[in-house]
Amino acid sequence: MQDTSHLLLIDGNNIGYAAMYQPALSRLAYKGMATGGILGLSQSVMRISALFPKAVPIVLWDGHAQWRKDLFPEYKANRKDTPEKIEIAEKWRIQAPHAQTLLLQMGVPQVRAADAEADDLAYRICLGPGAEAFTDDAPQRITLVSNDKDWLQALSETTDWLSPITNKRASLADLSSGESATVDDGPFRDTDDFILAKAIAGDKSDNIDGVPGVGSKTAAKLLARHGDLERLEAAVISGAAKDTKSREIAKNMALIERNRHLMDWRRAPAPQEVGLICESFYATDCNDLCKHLGLENLAKRLSESGDWSRRVLQWPLSAGLDHVEQALWR
Structure with a gap:
C-alpha cells in the first residue's frame, strides 16, 4: 500500500x-x-x-x-x-x-x-x-x-x-450537525439530502432556477419530515401534506429532476x-x-x-x- x-x-x-x-x-x-x-x-x-x-x-x-x-x-x-x-x-x-x-x-x-x-x-x-x-x-x-x-x-x-x-x-x-456557520442551510442528513435540497432551491450563482419560495433550509426540513422526495409528493397527493411549500415542490418535480442532473456530480x-x-x-x-x-x-x-x-x-x-x-x- x-x-x-x-x-x-x-x-x-x-x-x-x-x-x-x-x-x-x-x-x-x-x-x-x-x-x-x-x-x-x-x-x-x-x-x-x-x-x-x-x-x-x-x-x-x-x-x-x-x-x-x-x-x-x-x-x-x-x-x-x-x-x-x-x-x-x-x-x-x-x-x-x-x-x-x-x-x-x-x-x-x-x-x-x-x-x-x-x-x-x-x-x-x-x-x-x-x-x-x-x-x-x-x-x-x-x-x-x-x-x-x-x-x-x-x-x-x-x-x-x-x-x-x-x-x-x-x-x-x-x-x-447544523452547528457550523459554513453549512448555513443545514442540517442535512447526508450529502444526498444536501444536493437534493440544492436542486429544489436552485442555484443563483449558476443561473439555475428553483422551486418558487423554497430555499435550501426549508427543503432540508421538508425532506427530513417526509423521508424523501417521493414520499413528500405522495403526502401532497393524498392530502396529508397541505402546506404551500410542499405543494410547490410537488408541482415542480420535473424542474427538480432537471436540476439534479445539472448539480449532482454522480449524474455527469x-x-x-x-x-x-x-x-x-x-x-x-x-x-x-x-x-x-x-x-x-x-x-x-x-x-x-x-x-x-x-x-x-x-x-x-x-x-x-x-x-x-x-x-x-x-
Whole structure:
C-alpha cells in the first residue's frame, strides 16, 4: 500500500476568477494586461500548500461541459449579463493560460478535461468508480479547495472542504450537525439530502432556477419530515401534506429532476478527454515568467532557496498522481 497521505484538489477557475473581484487584485496590470487573477491563484495555491506542507496540491481546470448547456441553455448565462462581468471574464480568460504555465513551472500538477468541469473531475477523484476501485491506494485525506459550496456534496469521512477566500472549513460532521456557520442551510442528513435540497432551491450563482419560495433550509426540513422526495409528493397527493411549500415542490418535480442532473456530480457523464500535466519546479523559469508579467515580489518567493522550493520536495508526488490517474482513466 502506498501512502498518498493528503491531496489538495484546487478549483483553478473558481479561485482565479474570484480574484478579479478583489479590489487590489482587480486593478493589477502590467503592460496593458491584467495580472491579478494570475497572482491571486498562485498565491492561494502557495498559501494553502503552506497550511498542509506535505500534501500534494492538484489544480483542476474547467473544460466545456456542453451536455449541461444542452439540458439547460441558460446554465451560467448570468456570468456575462452585465458589461462589468463580461470585462472581468475576458480579463481572466486571457490570464488563465499564463496562470497554468506558471503553476506548471512551480511544479504543481494540473488536470483538465475538454468535456467536463473541475467539479466533475473532483467527483471522479474523490468518489467516482475509478477512485472506489483502488481503495488500497486511496489518499488518507482529500481537501477540496474551492469557494463553491456545491463541492460539499463530495464530503466523506476522509474528505473535507476549505474556502480559500474566507478560510471557512466544512466536514461531513458539519453537514449533518447544523452547528457550523459554513453549512448555513443545514442540517442535512447526508450529502444526498444536501444536493437534493440544492436542486429544489436552485442555484443563483449558476443561473439555475428553483422551486418558487423554497430555499435550501426549508427543503432540508421538508425532506427530513417526509423521508424523501417521493414520499413528500405522495403526502401532497393524498392530502396529508397541505402546506404551500410542499405543494410547490410537488408541482415542480420535473424542474427538480432537471436540476439534479445539472448539480449532482454522480449524474455527469465520464469525461472522455482528460489531460494531466506536471513538471519539476524550475525556479529560473518561474522567475523569468514572473518578471515578464511584472510580478517581481512573487518571483522573489519562488527562488531555489525559498520555502516553496523546500515544500515541493516533500510532496509524495508519484503516489498522489497514481491515485488521480487510476480514478480518472479507469
